[in-house]
Amino acid sequence: MKPTEYTNVSSRIRDARVANSVAFALQGFFLAVILTELPQAQSRFGLSDTLILVAVVVISLLAAAGSVVAEQLAVRWSSRVTLRIGLGLIAVTGVVIAFAPDQPVLFAALGGYGVAVGIVDASTNMQAVFIQHGYGRFVLSSFYAAWSAGSILGALFVSGSEKLHVTWTEAVFVAAMVVLLAGLVSGPRLLGTRQAEAEPTEAEHAAVVPLRAYLMLGLAMALVFAIDLAVGNWSALYLKNELLSSSATAALALAAYQGASLLTRLTGDLWVRRFGPRAVVRVAAGIGMIGLLIVVCAPGPVSALIGFLIAGIGLPVIAPLCFSEAGRLTGGSGLDAVIARLNLFNYAGTLIGGGVVGAVSDLSSLRIGFVIPLLFAAALIVFARTFHARTTAHEPDEST
Incomplete structure (x- = not known):
């Protein structure tokens, strides 16, 4: 076994780590908002427990489809472009969820959100692995810590909104704007094609996975x-x-x-x-x-x-x-x-x-x-x- 070797980490890689941590946190944040707002959605739209269960299952299936979409987008462009598309889709569908007038529009928006979840899940992990390669040591767990922190913040955000009597529409809309703005600010710092997918050293190690x-x-x-x-x-x-x-x-x-x-x-x-x-x-x-x-x-x-x-x-x-x-x-x-x-x-x-x-x-x-x-x-x-x-x-x- 070789000893652990710590490589010199460039500022580009460090910036990308921060940006990808933000993306993980945004994913956890908005998911927590949606889940903890379910009681309000249930009363607002007259949703039964069975209907909610079906919606959760369908969203999971659409998220799987979103992961497949992420593969195609990343191979065609890059994981950075894919992740920015996914975060933008979360923000857009979040706005539609916030202002949905009835059940059909709500479920259509939740379906789009499910696809976005899959895109972001896959592309954040793509970025995380490439960033870890740049560090030359294990750092992947820290990204999941950012997701956990984001989910806690999302739950606290909803709790505070409830105490301040913020409506469902206002809370979900604000959460969607947080995702949009933070994604726009951090997105350019993610690893692009030159630093990740098309990097020569990466291409050298490409192989068929058993x-x-x-x-x-x-x-x-x-x-x-x-x-x-x-x-x-x-x-x-x-x-x-x-x-x-x-x-x-x-x-x-x-x-x-x-x-x-x-x-x-x-x-x-x-x-x-x-x-x-x-x-x-x-x-x-x-x-x-x-x-x-x-x-x-x-x-x-x-x-x-x-x-x-x-x-x-x-x-x-x-x-x-x-x-x-x-x-x-x-x-x-x-x-x-x-x-x-x-x-x-x-x-x-x-x-x-x-x-x-x-x-x-x-x-x-x-x-x-x-x-x-x-x-x-x-x-x-x-x-x-x-x-x-x-x-x-x-x-x-x-x-x-």
């Missing part, structure tokens, strides 16, 4: 996002309906998981540099398994909250490692395609996390339903062998 490696990374990512969505969708209901907590206490479950997630992603880069991806994935999955085991066995709300907190300490660091590992397998425009296709497993995981856990819970209970993500965490320990043991972010094989 199908087995791609599928293993994709399945690991699907498992992570399935767990993540299971916690997001069902944790509050589990505390309230199964463990008989108050609504206020139930809401703390997701807060505990996301708060721990932010801490994990802020420090994840350091752990990966020191111990290597394989060890970090193995330990992170083990910690997540312990946390979810506590959740399943919890006799009351407090122990369940502790379990969700522990799960958040481990699991959220694995997703950026999947993209980082893909970054070792190819380069140039080929890397854009791999990242976009790998991102599809994100949405497969969200559908599994929402659908399978919900179906099992309907047949038995939410306690039994959370056995599913527990098993997923156990499987991730096995998938750790897919990740390399080196501590550098992007090294060519010594045989090349």
Whole structure:
């Protein structure tokens, strides 16, 4: 194993890291606004719970389509152009969502937003991997920390808007303008074609990605996002309906998981540099398994909250490692395609996390339903062998 080598990082790469962190944060911010404004949307448009569930599933499917679109746009132009298009589409659809007069217009705008989510998801990760190559060490987790911070800010924004009696239209419109303006300011600092896709050193490392490696990374990512969505969708209901907590206490479950997630992603880069991806994935999955085991066995709300907190300490660091590992397998425009296709497993995981856990819970209970993500965490320990043991972010094989 080679020692970790820290390359001299240019100001262009540092600026791109800041700009891409802003893009990650904007994605998390607006998504949190949409999700936390759902109660207001439900009363405003007379939406049933079933209709909301169908809308969430359709948006996930359209986001997968958006990831495919991102691949085509990035290969044709660049991931910078693709990301700027995606952020602009979020802003435009956000404005339409804010002023939607009825259900058909609302759902059409949400569909467009779903496509935008997929475009931004894929292109931010494309940029992140190229930026990491420029740093010569693992920095991908910090981008996901920016996403977590943005989602927390989005939730706080909606909470403050509610206290100030800001209307649905005003809140969503302001959030869309934040995305538009911040995207316009930060967009030019993203890596362009010369610094990323068409860089000669990247082209030298371009290679066909082995199908087995791609599928293993994709399945690991699907498992992570399935767990993540299971916690997001069902944790509050589990505390309230199964463990008989108050609504206020139930809401703390997701807060505990996301708060721990932010801490994990802020420090994840350091752990990966020191111990290597394989060890970090193995330990992170083990910690997540312990946390979810506590959740399943919890006799009351407090122990369940502790379990969700522990799960958040481990699991959220694995997703950026999947993209980082893909970054070792190819380069140039080929890397854009791999990242976009790998991102599809994100949405497969969200559908599994929402659908399978919900179906099992309907047949038995939410306690039994959370056995599913527990098993997923156990499987991730096995998938750790897919990740390399080196501590550098992007090294060519010594045989090349």
